[in-house]
Amino acid sequence: MDVFTAMKERRSCRNFSEEPVGDDLIARILEAGTWAPSPLNTQPWEFIVIMNREIKEKIFIEADRCRQWGLETSGWKWLGKYSVDFLKSAPVLIVVVGDPRKSGLDTLQEEGSVAYQHACAAAIQNMHLATHALGLSSLWFTLFDRKALRGILDIEAEKFPVGLVCIGKPEGESMQVPRKDVEKKTRYLR
Amino acid sequence: MDVFTAMKERRSCRNFSEEPVGDDLIARILEAGTWAPSPLNTQPWEFIVIMNREIKEKIFIEADRCRQWGLETSGWKWLGKYSVDFLKSAPVLIVVVGDPRKSGLDTLQEEGSVAYQHACAAAIQNMHLATHALGLSSLWFTLFDRKALRGILDIEAEKFPVGLVCIGKPEGESMQVPRKDVEKKTRYLR
Numbered sequence: 478m479d480v481f482t483a484m485k486e487r488r489s490c491r492n493f494s495e496e497p498v499g500d501d502l503i504a505r506i507l508e509a510g511t512w513a514p515s516p517l518n519t520q521p522w523e524f525i526v527i528m529n530r531e532i533k534e535k536i537f538i539e540a541d542r543c544r545q546w547g548l549e550t551s552g553w554k555w556l557g558k559y560s561v562d563f564l565k566s567a568p569v570l571i572v573v574v575g576d577p578r579k580s581g582l583d584t585l586q587e588e589g590s591v592a593y594q595h596a597c598a599a600a601i602q603n604m605h606l607a608t609h610a611l612g613l614s615s616l617w618f619t620l621f622d623r624k625a626l627r628g629i630l631d632i633e634a635e636k637f638p639v640g641l642v643c644i645g646k647p648e649g650e651s652m653q654v655p656r657k658d659v660e661k662k663t664r665y666l667r
Numbered sequence: 668m669d670v671f672t673a674m675k676e677r678r679s680c681r682n683f684s685e686e687p688v689g690d691d692l693i694a695r696i697l698e699a700g701t702w703a704p705s706p707l708n709t710q711p712w713e714f715i716v717i718m719n720r721e722i723k724e725k726i727f728i729e730a731d732r733c734r735q736w737g738l739e740t741s742g743w744k745w746l747g748k749y750s751v752d753f754l755k756s757a758p759v760l761i762v763v764v765g766d767p768r769k770s771g772l773d774t775l776q777e778e779g780s781v782a783y784q785h786a787c788a789a790a791i792q793n794m795h796l797a798t799h800a801l802g803l804s805s806l807w808f809t810l811f812d813r814k815a816l817r818g819i820l821d822i823e824a825e826k827f828p829v830g831l832v833c834i835g836k837p838e839g840e841s842m843q844v845p846r847k848d849v850e851k852k853t854r855y856l857r
Contacts, residue, residue, distance in 0.1 A: 480673040480800045481695075484702040484793050505671075507853060511846045512674040513792060514807050518844045524853040532856050547772040581809055582737040592809050594781065595829060598788035599795075599807075602703060603674050606796075610670045617704050617789075619771055619782050630856075639785060654708045656701045663697060663714040666722050666820075 478610040487605055488653060490614030493567040493645035497528075502611050503569060506644065509607035510573070515596035516581030522597045522639075525630055527570040532629065536641070537564040539625045540618070547620070563616065567643035571604070572630060573597050575637045597639040604642055614647035668800040677795055678843060680804030683757040683835035687718075692801050693759060696834065699797035700763070705786035706771030712787045712829075715820055717760040722819065726831070727754040729815045730808070737810070753806065757833035761794070762820060763787050765827045787829040794832055804837035 507524055515521055527533060540561045548556040564570065575597040580590035601617060608615040618641045626638050697714055705711055717723060730751045738746040754760065765787040770780035791807060798805040808831045816828050 478670050480668050480670040480796050481699065483670040484699055484796070487702070487704075489704055504849070507849045509671065509674055511849050511852070512677070514677075514679055514795065516809060520847055520852070522852060524849070525856065526853060527856045529856045543772070547775065550775045551772065582733070582741065583809070585737065585740045591784065595784065595788035595791070595809075598785035599792035601785070602789035602792040605704065605789075606670050606674070619706060619773070619785075657710055659694070659697045659701050659714070662701070662710070662712060663716060666715065666717045666719045 480606070483606045483610050487609040488614065488651035489616050490643070490647045490651045491563045491616060492648045492651070493563055493614070493643065494648045495566055495568060496646050497568045498613060498644060498646075502613065505611060506604050506607045507571070509603045510600035513596060513599035513603050515579075516583075516592040519579035519581075519593065519596070521576045521579035521593035522600050523574045523576070523636070525572040525574065525632075527572065528568065533565050533570060535629045536570065536621070536626070537561060539622065539629065540564055540620050543620045543622055561620065563643055564618070567616075567645045569644040571642045571644065572626070573601055573639050573642065574632055575639050577635065577637060594637060594639050601640050601642060608644055613644055614651060616643040618643055670796070673796045673800050677799040678804065678841035679806050680833070680837045680841045681753045681806060682838045682841070683753055683804070683833065684838045685756055685758060686836050687758045688803060688834060688836075692803065695801060696794050696797045697761070699793045700790035703786060703789035703793050705769075706782040709769035709771075709783065709786070711766045711769035711783035712790050713764045713766070713826070715762040715764065715822075717762065718758065723755050723760060725819045726760065726811070726816070727751060729812065729819065730754055730810050733810045733812055751810065753833055754808070757806075757835045759834040761832045761834060762816070763791055763829050763832065764822055765829050767825065767827060784827060784829050791830050791832060798834055803834055804841060806833040808833055
């Protein structure tokens with residue numbers, strides 16, 4: 478698939494078929510992730526591929542708790558109706574975890590490193606594009622408490638779960654979300 | 668260009684021809700950035716496109732100061748020889764700036780929001796892939812002090828410069844950097 482088509486056609490999917498995703502496709506998606514650039518080529522990402530029903534259930538319960546917390550804290554009414562059932566129905570969840578020690582010169586900065594997170598996010602974007610090109614759909618999910626997720630997935634305290642990617646065959650159509658005119662977001666210094 | 672080819676063939680370039688990049692190509696690269704996903708479709712990115720020689724010179728001086736600081740702080744000897752001249756020779760620099768108020772539910776969290784930075788990083792990755800598919804090369808550059816960069820580019824204090832992307836025609840070949848075997852970075856929970 479053409480790279481521009483993949484970028485433009487990719488949609489966030491919240492309605493997955495339970496049909497399993499083959500290991501060969503998962504391997505291609507993960508490999509795509511690793512082709513992202515990283516500071517000093519540190520490749521700060523690690524992947525946790527979750528197909529286990531009980532673990533997905535635990536992540537669902539935690540996400541639903543966060544949704545409740547978000548509803549109470551923000552008062553955003555849509556959160557009351559927002560179902561995170563896709564965490565159970567998506568056949569594969571991939572958590573991308575970053576290692577703050579594998580960053581650039583920002584490991585020396587007082588405020589701590591962030592470039593490793595950006596590299597992980599670039600890897601996640603590659604994974605989304607690969608997923609779409611392979612005829613699957615995905616969702617970048619971040620509605621979790623990092624500490625709780627570390628507990629469920631046995632992630633070391635010093636590592637940072639950057640995102641959770643739900644992957645599977647889409648059921649029904651996902652909505653196309655428009656973009657603002659890029660010129661309104663751009664300043665030219667000529 | 669095929670999306671997998673673009674991911675795999677993209678290289679970090681540090682040696683640019685001074686040949687200008689047309690506005691049409693810049694527009695396509697920026698548009699590619701905006702097709703990245705973002706929390707609640709907040710599109711938290713802004714772009715500053717720099718072709719101005721004096722501003723590039725200021726960014727170069729600041730980056731070179733950071734390089735010196737990094738050399739003294741880290742003792743990493745390669746920094747002594749690392750030239751950041753490409754900040755002057757690359758015909759276009761694009762700074763991607765994120766707005767922390769345009770994030771997901773993490774805007775409500777005590778530790779502050781980060782998802783908007785991840786969205787900006789995904790936009791940067793789209794821009795790299797677009798650049799490569801258009802026959803140009805790019806570099807994701809982060810060796811700058813955010814406060815100093817805000818000053819040079821007149822960026823509001825509350826916004827976060829996520830990265831600086833150098834873009835131009837490559838001069839010579841860029842090195843292919845290998846990746847670790849993805850299986851060694853992956854844990855399966857079946």
